[in-house]
Amino acid sequence: MSRLFVPLLILAAALFAAAPFVVANAPFEETMGLVQKVFYYHVPSAMMMFVSAFVCGIASAIYLFRRSAVADRIAQAAGEMVVLFGLIVLVTGPLWARKAWGVWWEWDARLTSSLLLWMIFLGYLLVRRFGGPGSEKLAGAMALFGMANVPFVYVSVNYWRTLHPKTSVVMTLAPGMRAAFWFSVAAFVILYVLLLTLRKRLEDRQATVEQIYLALEE
Amino acid sequence: MKRLVLVIALIALLPDAVIHAQQPPPSPTVQEEFVPVSALPQAEQLPAAPLLIAAYAFVWVALMVYVWSLWRRLSRLERDLADLQRRVPKL
Amino acid sequence: MTQFLRVAWVVMRKDLTIEMRSREIVYTTVFFAASCVLVFAFALVREGRPLEDAAAGILWISIAFAGTLGLGRTFERERHTETLRALMLAPSDRPAIYVGKLMGMLVLLAIVEAVLVPMVGLLFHAPVFARPLWLAALLAAGTLGFASVGTLFAAMLVRARSRDVLLPVLLYPITIPVIIAGVRGTAALFQATPDEPMARFWAALLVFFDVVFVTLSLWTFEPLMTE
Numbered sequence: 129m130s131r132l133f134v135p136l137l138i139l140a141a142a143l144f145a146a147a148p149f150v151v152a153n154a155p156f157e158e159t160m161g162l163v164q165k166v167f168y169y170h171v172p173s174a175m176m177m178f179v180s181a182f183v184c185g186i187a188s189a190i191y192l193f194r195r196s197a198v199a200d201r202i203a204q205a206a207g208e209m210v211v212l213f214g215l216i217v218l219v220t221g222p223l224w225a226r227k228a229w230g231v232w233w234e235w236d237a238r239l240t241s242s243l244l245l246w247m248i249f250l251g252y253l254l255v256r257r258f259g260g261p262g263s264e265k266l267a268g269a270m271a272l273f274g275m276a277n278v279p280f281v282y283v284s285v286n287y288w289r290t291l292h293p294k295t296s297v298v299m300t301l302a303p304g305m306r307a308a309f310w311f312s313v314a315a316f317v318i319l320y321v322l323l324l325t326l327r328k329r330l331e332d333r334q335a336t337v338e339q340i341y342l343a344l345e346e
Numbered sequence: 347m348k349r350l351v352l353v354i355a356l357i358a359l360l361p362d363a364v365i366h367a368q369q370p371p372p373s374p375t376v377q378e379e380f381v382p383v384s385a386l387p388q389a390e391q392l393p394a395a396p397l398l399i400a401a402y403a404f405v406w407v408a409l410m411v412y413v414w415s416l417w418r419r420l421s422r423l424e425r426d427l428a429d430l431q432r433r434v435p436k437l
Numbered sequence: 438m439t440q441f442l443r444v445a446w447v448v449m450r451k452d453l454t455i456e457m458r459s460r461e462i463v464y465t466t467v468f469f470a471a472s473c474v475l476v477f478a479f480a481l482v483r484e485g486r487p488l489e490d491a492a493a494g495i496l497w498i499s500i501a502f503a504g505t506l507g508l509g510r511t512f513e514r515e516r517h518t519e520t521l522r523a524l525m526l527a528p529s530d531r532p533a534i535y536v537g538k539l540m541g542m543l544v545l546l547a548i549v550e551a552v553l554v555p556m557v558g559l560l561f562h563a564p565v566f567a568r569p570l571w572l573a574a575l576l577a578a579g580t581l582g583f584a585s586v587g588t589l590f591a592a593m594l595v596r597a598r599s600r601d602v603l604l605p606v607l608l609y610p611i612t613i614p615v616i617i618a619g620v621r622g623t624a625a626l627f628q629a630t631p632d633e634p635m636a637r638f639w640a641a642l643l644v645f646f647d648v649v650f651v652t653l654s655l656w657t658f659e660p661l662m663t664e
Contacts, residue, residue: 134473142356146400152559163394166401173405192660212412219408220401227392240617247610254606260598266607269657273586273611276649319409328414333423340430 133325136318142316148187154308166224168308171298172316174218174242177280180209183244184252185275188268200264203271205327206253209320210274214246229291232265237288241281248274441536444529448537452511453544462510463548470503470549478560492561493623495578496553497616503549504583505605508542508591516595521662526598531659535588550576560644564625571636572626578631578643579619582650589654593661615650618642 147168157164184206190199221239222232233239248270255267285292301309456462477495482490515521524534554572558565565572590607594600622639625632 137354161394163398165398168549169402169405192656193655212408215407216408219404223397223401223404227394227397239561241614244610251607251610255597256600256601259594261596261605263597265661266590266593266597269589269661271610272653272657276653277611323412323416326413329421330416330423333420333427337423337426337430340427340434344430344433 133322136322140315140318140322143311143318147312147315150308150311153304155302155304157305160228163224163227166220167281168312170217170220170224171309172313173213173220175313176316176320177210177213177217177245178282180206180213180324181275181278182272183324184210184249185269188271188275190264192268192272199333201328201331202269202324203268204256204331207249207256207267207271210249210321211246211253213320214242214249215267217242217286218246225291234291236290236292237284238281238290238292241277241284245274245277245281248277300338441530441533442524443496444533445536445540448524448647449540449544452538452541456516456541456545462507462514462581463545465551466507466510466545467552468505469506470499470553473499473502474553474556474560482493487561489561490624492563492627493620494555495561496557496623499553499611500546500550500576500580501583501609501616503553504542504546504580504587505608507545507549508584508587508608509601509604511538511542511545512591512595521595525662531662532655535592535655535658538592539584539588542588543580546580546584550580564631565627567637568626568631568633571631571633571640572623574640575619575622575626575636575643578640578647579615579622582615582643582646585650585654586611588659589661592658611650615643615646618646 149166151168154165154168156162158165161280182202187199187203187206190196191203225234226232252267252270252274255263255270282295284290285294286296298309472520474495477491477498478487481491481495512521527534554565554576557563587608591604594604594607597603618639622636622643624645625635625639
């Protein structure tokens, strides 16, 4: 991973530098016009939020059942990613909704469940920070419940009456939009991998420092 | 290494700033006759550009703040590590 | 299997026996739940009459608050006498201990609900006896969902710092879907003509939540409680 880091970083920078041009050249959506272009950042962020919730949940399960310290560090990093990308989703969404729906927020199934998912992982971070010794396990349980929540968030929009677009939208995009969208997704995926790696590296350093402190005390 | 990351991040930001400084493309529908504001379709009544720019700006700001916080924590850790490595030979 | 059930039964009987001696948690939790209902009733009064559709929401919010309080108090008692560690040392199936604690919690919440439901019916003119079986089903399924997650987290938090404030912080985001489903189903039943298909839909969703939550809790209880 360390050898790939700088090339991936340059690639991510190139993709994000090109993204505004790609998005500007994408065709306008019929009913929403310009503001629909938030879609190209909003949906990839949501995808990364869900992916990260799964990464955190699976890593937490490995930590709980195999006692793997590395899995615990990945879980911590992924937990922060969920909160970060979730924050992006929860801010860009209302900015789009203000124009498209006329309101900033609506208590429908998709928005409510997304907010709750975000809060579950915010609770995850709070527990890890303020829970005291042994809080990693409790946080792991939180992450598992959070991961179980993700499929519910995803399908909620298909089964309840809501203003939010359904999940079929992504698979039925117009060709011009499709290219721009998957371009954005690629950029966000690489960004996600980079940030996750950086954050995990931070955790590794933290663990090393703590080990040295412990060794010094002996 | 850190400086390289910072330079690349700044380069990635530049074209973004250029694009957002430009005028947004004109609305696809052209008015043929006088239409009172209340009769306009919902889409015409709120300017979309500020919302779009705010959304993209927020994404950048959030990512930058996060990267900066990672940087800060990493620097503190490396300071601690250097400090510890100085103490270890003294034992 | 019978061994599992026997351990769970013994744990539950132990909790209830201890509780019956002083009845401290039951009295205080029921009183707290009743005060919640009163506070909401006064807060949502207009021209001397409470809001029409508030009954379902107030009922479930009071159950959630009382449940959080009861969970905290029950496990505080465990922490105080270090009995939880003693339980963990016993050579029995860990999930059985969890089920025993959960059943004890369900009994407590059932007592709370037995008091709250008539009270809500009285104060808000809600037709609580129109479809009693459906209402009981909704309450049972919702309480099980809430209590299953609550028991798991409260047991884990016994040894943690800031446990009093962390329990709501962790519990509510996960159990709010349960509360929402309970409120919607109950509101459907409290309408002038009770909407049974709607109540059935929400009850089915609650059962789905219950299955997921209980399964996850049983699965994670052992690794969480072992050092």
